[in-house]
Amino acid sequence: MYKEVDSIESLGSTLHSYLSEDQVNQIKRAYYYAEQAHEGQRRRSGEPYVTHPLAVAGILADMHMDHQSLMAAMLHDVIEDTGISKSALGKQFGETVADLVDGVSKLTQMESQTRAEAQADNFQKMALAMAKDIRVILVKLADRLHNMRTLRVLKTEKRQRIAKETLDMYAPIAQRLGMHNIRVEFEDLGFAALNPMRSSRIRSAVKSARGNRREIIEQIKESIEACLEREGHPAVVSGREKHLYSIYQKMRTKRKAFADIMDIYAFRIVVDNVDTCYRVLGCIHSLYKPVPGQFKDYIAIPKSNGYQSLHTILKGMHGVPIEIQIRTTEMEEMANHGIAAHWLYKTNEGQPLNGSHTRARQWLQGLLEMQQRAGDSLEFIESVKIDLFPDEVYVFTPNGRILELPQGSTAVDFAYAVHTDVGNRCVACRINRRLAPLSEKLQSGQTVEIITSSGAQPNVAWLNFVVSGKARTNIRHYLKNQLSSESVALGRRLLEKALHGLNTSIEQLSEQQKERLLSNTGVQTFERVLEEIGLGNRVSFLTAHQLLAETDADGKITHPEGSKHQPLVIRGSEGFRVNYARCCYPIPGDAIVGFISSERGIVVHTDRCHNSLDFRNNPERSVPLRWDDDLQGEFSVELRIELEKSRGIIAVLATRINGYDANIEKISIDEEGPHLNIVHVVIGVHSRVHLARIMKQLRGIKEVLKVVRAKH
Known part of the structure; x- marks a missing residue:
């Protein structure tokens, strides 16, 4: 848990442990500037307002964030609450700090919005700010964490709204960036605000259970430590507590009793290097019997947020289940602090990004792509929420590349993860070398091969089973563009027909006529006019009259005569x-x-x-x-056939219809009495002549009494 600081002096002692004297002085200058700017302002709790930015900076200092992030934390409410401009901050502290403060301010405005569209709109701004400098979201997460810690002074309704927003958006973002400590605190504080009674009861039950379990925990810990010591593996072994919200979620989603969840004993073993992780795993497996299928190697294949560890479940004494996590000190740091661990801006120029930063950048790049292709901000935020799933499946391309996808992904999600063009031209797939439906859910470890065709295009039905935000956004984007181009083509034909009736054509229209129409209708482009005609939002012959209307000497609009309706x-x-x-x-x-x-x-x-x-x-x-x-x-048509009941008569009908090169699309039977059936059959024909031949053949069947085209 990140501790709070109560004065700039106590913060200074933490800062001196990893920052230079000059950087610490810049942070202190930002603090005194904020103190002066917020002079006279107080929080709901009655404390001076500057205690809030100081606490936010303290949380970031615990993560060992760079000096610019801490300066932005000190100043993050200055633009919003004091009227000081971004340019003024830029002159005082540099453009980088001013940009960070501006980005965080946009996110603060987001929280005050109640309408879904406004909130989604501002979330788009957040994505842009994050893509420019990811430190924006780290400052915002620290700001939200301190606000969550001080929720109790707010009214119940506002407290619950902020808690819900934190659980819905900020906790998943912290998870996506690998920031375990912040996510856990978000979830427990949000749970306590939304469900105070349940939170209190689970807390009491955990406290009670902890006392009852102490003896067994100590026995298991001692046996693990003794085993490691015998094998010569220096390690730190600690018990791992489940946090309240995860206990509540497992009770609710998996329908388990509290006793079942607390029956699992969890331990973490931290060692000095990767080689030792695997040696310790072998040592532990020789001590207790591993449960088949419950070993996961997140060191070889890290999670999408950079998390690395070995996970295994064992059967201990008396059949007690034991969960073990084995990781290095560096992995432990990364698991707790995520992208904030070994911060990018503290590394030298040109030094390669570590895994966590690379994945975070890839995620942000994906956010920008989704934003550009999303139809509106609500569609964008829906896609982002989908992509904040904490669970992934890991699948292989045919050449051995590993792709991470959300749980429940299909081959179509995989195709779009490979490349947008592969997704758009996807027609079939092979999973582990066998042909499989595109809608089949993928499992970790499978090899997926996508079969493409140059003439293929996305199917609207894919939206029923894809789960990744990238796939959903790209399918919608393609279909929208296809709809637009087809609507423009249809609109052009409709307008051409209307103009032909007025003895002219689109080619004969002058630029002045088109510009006058655009000016009068408020439409941006002539192509957009054609699209609206094709969509049915604008009537072609009225648009033709508007285009050809002229102004007489008195300023009145006159319309052309002599329309020929073809x-x-x-x-x-x-x-x-x-x-x-x-x-x-x-x-x-x-x-x-x-x-x-x-x-x-x-x-x-x-x-x-x-x-x-x-x-x-x-x-x-x-x-x-x-x-x-x-x-x-081929065109569909429905026939109504009255016939006497007879064994195999439907097969006879089908044979006659197929014999005349017609497909049966749908067939249904209604009983009209003990000896009479009415068959409704939809078939594909080329013309009325083709249909007449088929009807003649059907009338030749002795059981058929009547064949007519159905009328509804």
Whole structure:
């Protein structure tokens, strides 16, 4: 647990242990500046306000953070609460410190927002600030930690809101950056604020259980230490306590009793080097029997936040389960402090990044990519929350590279983790050399190979099973762009048709006409106008009239005359911005009419469909259509077949339909009486002529009484 300081002098003694005299003096100058800026301001507890930034700096000093981070901690509320500008701070303490303070201030504003959009918006700003300098989030985590420690002075409602936000966002971020100590304190303080009664009861139960377990813990510890001493492995052995929130979560999610959770005895063994870790593991396994399948090597394959350790579970005396973690002193430091351990800014120029920093940078780079591709801030924050899962699976590419993915990931998540283009062109996968569904969940240790095709594209159905933020964001981004391009193409055709009826075309429009339309409608680009027409948000013939409208001598707008309404041609290859109604199943040869829908583009109905009669009263949304003379493709149509009950009759129907090159898409049977069935079958045909041949064949079956196209 990070201790608090109560004066600049007591902080100074900690700082002198790892910073130069000049750096300590700069931090003290920042403190006195903050003290003067916050003069007269007090916290809710009644203490002078400057005690808060001092405490935040103390938490960072315990992590041995650099002097610029501590200066930013001292000044982090100055811009927000005192009216001093960022430029003024820059002149006093340098641009780097001013940028850090500004980044932390944006995050503080985020907390005061109540609307989801505003909060998500500010979280995007946080991502940018973090990507520029990750120390922003470290100062913010320390700031939030001190606020959580002093929550008791706030009203219940605000206390619970801040606690929930901490558990939802800040604890997972601390976990993602490997900062175990901060995460544990966040979770326990948040749990106590949200569920004070449960927290108190579990705390009392742990205290009681600790006393009952003391003798067994000492016996196990002594036997481990004796074993290590015999083998000549110097090590520090300590008991490991589960924190309150993790006990509560296991009781709730795994539906375990408190006694079951406390029945596990946990120990940590810290040694001097990696080689000794594995030697100690062998020593421990010779002392107690290991539980099969419960060994995990996070030294060879570190967790995504840089965590490294050997984990094993043993059966001790009387069958008591014992959890053991074995790690080096450096790994222990990294496990507790994460990215703050061996801080990057204390290393020499050009020195390579350590594993934790490299992974943190990769995560931040991923955040920026998601932000650029997300449709809005709410979609972005949803993706970020998905990626803050603490559990990962580790899978291999065919050439042996290891990829870390969130628990529950599929081959599609894997494909996007390899590269966005691989994800976009993914068509199939092999898991451990066998063909497998793209939706199959991956397990650690599997080798995954992605099969791609140059003509492939993401499927909207993938959104039902992908779990990583990168996959979800890229799929949505691709589909959105595809929808946009298809809508532009459809909008161009609709507008061209409307202009043709007014004896002109898009090519003949002048730039002045287009600019006047954009000015009058407030739309940014002419392509956006076409997209809105294609989406059904703008009516083509009205837009055509707006484009061709002229101003007369009196300043009145005059519209062109002599419109020739020629139908839009349906070619059958327009993409998903032209849809065929399921109420009447139009096919080539039918008289057709279209309805413009904002969700589905043009919806094609038969001329006699009762739904088409309804929307014809809305001429702005209806559009005349005709089939192209050289139309090719397959179109769905529904038949209603009355027949006598007979064994195998459905197989006979299917054989006749397939014999005439038609696919059966759906079939259902209704009983009309003891001897009569009504079969509804949806088949794929090329035209009305093709359909007529199939219906003629079906009528030739002796059990069939009647075959007609279904009407709804």
